Amino acid sequence: MSTGDSQEEAVDVLQQLGLKEYEAKCFVGLSRMSTGTAKQLSEITDVPRTRIYDAIRVLEAQGLVEVQHSSPQRFRAVPLSEATETLRGQYESRIDRLTDALERTEKVDSSDPSAVQEIWAMTGTEAIANRTHKLVADADEEIVLVIGDNSLLTDKLVSDLNGRADEVDLFIGTATEQLQHRVQEAIPDATTFVSGLEWLREEGTTEDETAIGRLLLVDRSMILVSTLATHTGDEHAIFGGGFQNGLIVISRRLLSQGLIPS
């Protein structure tokens, strides 16, 4: 079947969005026909016919399908645009409730002791990108950024950097000359360079090869380094802040390795 994969993917995504298997299958099935009865639906979704009704009821309560109360009942999926709008509404209201509830929550002071050598790890391109944006936004004087993979040079990142260009010094390194030119055009105020990224390239078994993803140095006091698993695209980062002078050592080492020009 040519569109079988698409269907499975749609069902998958709907389950990630919180629907049960039957509910997801029913919605996808209904999206394929203008209108349908329980029997028809059961045939193209291989959801047991006797369970169609439960699933539809939940979907109706979520505003994703309409029901014609005749005999036999007929079902119909809400137009996709309306459905996504409804789902978005759910999401927004949840975020709002979460924010409210968390703010009302009383904090407990864990009298954080000697915060000397703070190195934190995080995972996931999305989260790391967010953290990158925040660091860029909070920079006071200088941003040194090395991009290891051009997939990480998003539009948002470019515009964020341009937004800071007249307040802080920008140094942006890339893996290749082509990418350097692109960056130079996109962010004219930045000083760009090509970095010797062979540094730190780890070749494990051919299975888990990792390349350097980003290297971000903000005001010489915070650093973020991420690695990209070349096969899965998973991104892992370590992030350090609150150094008093430790990073000077690292900076010097990076300089000496030719990763950052003087």
Added chain:
Amino acid sequence: MSTGDSQEEAVDVLQQLGLKEYEAKCFVGLSRMSTGTAKQLSEITDVPRTRIYDAIRVLEAQGLVEVQHSSPQRFRAVPLSEATETLRGQYESRIDRLTDALERTEKVDSSDPSAVQEIWAMTGTEAIANRTHKLVADADEEIVLVIGDNSLLTDKLVSDLNGRADEVDLFIGTATEQLQHRVQEAIPDATTFVSGLEWLREEGTTEDETAIGRLLLVDRSMILVSTLATHTGDEHAIFGGGFQNGLIVISRRLLSQGLIPS
């Protein structure tokens, strides 16, 4: 405990957003302290200490917490703004994938037979509001809208109606004179009136009293009527379209009941 409810609500919402109980509790717990160890977390969240690690790993993979790989490990929640940004990103990408997949899906023609008397039901204020917006946007000549409860007169609805004011005739009815004045100010081009909404007020057992929510008549060819459960706020709607002349009967009846002025 004064903020106990808030905490439970936060945990609840996080679970609705797809986290497991332990994960949600850990995130909320971490949000209450700047930084914490597994033991501290276990104490304030009553998640078994030995399960903290699993939960944190999942949270880290989702970009919701950072881990300091020392001994003992220390955990820290990502700032709320970053967390919601990350969650939003997940949501957006899921919606995109869903849209793509559904569009790629092959439709099956269910040669919809005699579509005579089509009455559909839907549930949920969110979904009904979306449908209302769509009907308003698609109107050609005339919109008759009766608002039974002022909570339904949202800003978006007002602006949508104003957007159509010079293309279609607007008749807007309300339950009270105060509300009528508000509407008249907000939508100056509309003809407003106070409607006798005692019509159709059903008093069941004191448990399930329902009031009329909205009544929308578009181009005399589509109708949407909703009821509001006064205690829970649940909104149920029936929606009819594709009539050739059936609605003329209904319109006449509504007129004769004084619900709509001539």
Added chain:
DNA sequence: GTGTTTTGTGATTATCTGAGTGAAATTTCG
């Protein structure tokens, strides 16, 4: 160093949710 506490991993059991199935009640139609 040694004994004790804390930390982290893994295995195991109990509980709950959801998928899958069939019986029974209801309706439709000949």
Added chain:
DNA sequence: CGAAATTTCACTCAGATAATCACAAAACAC
């Protein structure tokens, strides 16, 4: 009225998740 389809309901089974325990490794106190 009887047969077929529709719809609801109750039940089983499997997999996921919560909860507990056992144990090794590390950190700490003395």
